Amino acid sequence: MNLKSILTLAIAIASFSALAQTHNIKINGNIRMPKDTLVVTQLVASLNQFLIVKEQPNDQNKLILHSENVVTYLLLDEMKGIEKSKELKDDFFYKPYLTNCVILNDDEYYLQISYIGINNEIPILRASFEIIAHKRDDTFLFSSPFLKNTKDWKVETIQNTTFHYQTTINKSKIKEYIKLTSFFDKKLRIENKTTSFYCCENIIALQKLIGVQYKLDYNGRAESIWSATDKDNKIIVLGNDNAIFSHFDPHDLWHDRLSLVVSRNEVNKPVDEGCAYIYGGSWGLSWQEIFKAFKEQVANNRKTNWKAVKETRLNFKTNGFNNSTDYIVNALLVKKIEKEKGFEGVWELLNVGPFEAGNEKYYATLERLTGITKQNYNEKIWELIDNE
Structure with missing residues (x-):
């Protein structure tokens, strides 16, 4: 092994050691742990590891009880980044404390974990979680108590x-x-x-x-x-x-x-929202009601430049809630594309990628589908509004 590899390995080990110390569970002396010291050692070791790997993408977490994956993902999403304090700019301000351990049966343990930070000698409770630990050979896997809580529903x-x-x-x-x-x-x-x-x-x-x-x-x-x-x-x-x-x-x-066919982080959000407005309205209002408010509050000004609006967010209100003007414009485009090209055309625009400054990929795809270019965008959007 060369010097560079040794240094890389040493840094990785040191980083993991530091990470482990910041995540290690603190156990109050009054907690009634299992009498078997080997089980306690295995439980604490597995729990400490779980509190580290919870930050991984859910589907990569090997310490989740496989049969309860999706319900445990709900809990993991709430636990991610729980140690951080934005106010104090400390990524490990809140420390995990084991506040309860109950033996449910020979292979299952109910755990309560609280994340607490001390600031100016004042304790601050960030969160408290319930977890089920499942013994598997010499280790433990973990799950949310969700299925136990809903078994009689x-x-x-x-x-x-x-x-x-x-x-x-x-x-x-x-x-x-x-x-x-x-x-x-x-x-x-x-x-x-x-x-x-x-x-x-x-x-x-x-x-x-x-x-x-x-x-x-x-x-x-x-x-x-x-x-x-x-x-x-x-x-x-x-x-x-x-x-x-x-x-x-x-x-x-x-x-x-x-979201069942593509991550919403991967699609173009204005187009996604445009579809949602056309097909489902918003805030309890139909598309027609939303569009009427849009015309009265935004499209009543013929000086409005829709290309500029796309780069700088402009909102209007319905029932006290904000609506993005660009989402409504995209709804009109979705309607046009679906009429002329079918939903396959809409799908193509949906998948140009996340919103980006300048929207070059968006405009290139829009031109291919509709003939609307970045240069004539403002004029063509006014036509869609007037003809709606």
Whole structure:
């Protein structure tokens, strides 16, 4: 081994050692750990390793219980970067403490982990998580308590979608959802993808299911929706006054279905949003209602330069919520392209890549599909607006 290799290895070992020390779990002397000291050693070693590898992409984490991958991804997403304090500019300000350990059976342990930082002698709780440790030979794998928390829930399955709920479910709303899902899936050519909904009253119930006892980020917040995907399976946990699946957002449904075939980080966001506005409206309003507000608030000014708007965000409001003007322009373009080229043309524009300054790839693809160039863009957008 040459000197360069030795130095590289030494740096890697030192970095890992430093990383391990910052992630190592701190165990209070009052915690009732298993009596078998070998089991304790294995559990702590596996847990320390888990607290490091949780930062990896979820599908690369080898310490997750494989049979509970997707539900554990929900928990892992909440644990990533939990040590950091932006305010104090310290990447390892919050330290992990084991606050409870309960033996569920010979091979399973319930763990509570709290991340706490000390600033000016004042303790600050960043988050507290619940994790299930599963003994496997001389190591442990980990999972969210999600499936244990929902094992007695009722289930309704239609086509490739399953709804989990506690008391009752709105079957007419489910039919409406399935109809629109089928419409989107036909466009996106989605097959053999499964979706599981878990219906909760609010974010408090949602967090408890997943294993998030507390997280400072959600202090005072009442609603949220969390989701995760593992290959062909997507899980969506509704915590937005939706315990009986009484409502869903067609706009967000478009994004959910698209994410099953391509990451939303890889598509062009303005085009993606344009599709969502055309097919599902937004903020509870139809496309026609959104477009009317757009014309009254933005397109009423004939001096508006749409090419400039594309580079500098300009918003208008509906029901108190912001809407990006460029998203509406892209909705008009989506409508034109689909009429002339079919959805295959829309798919091509969707996949020009993420938004970038200058939008050269976007304009090149748009010209090929429609004849609209960067030079005549402003003029042609006004024509689309006037003819809508």
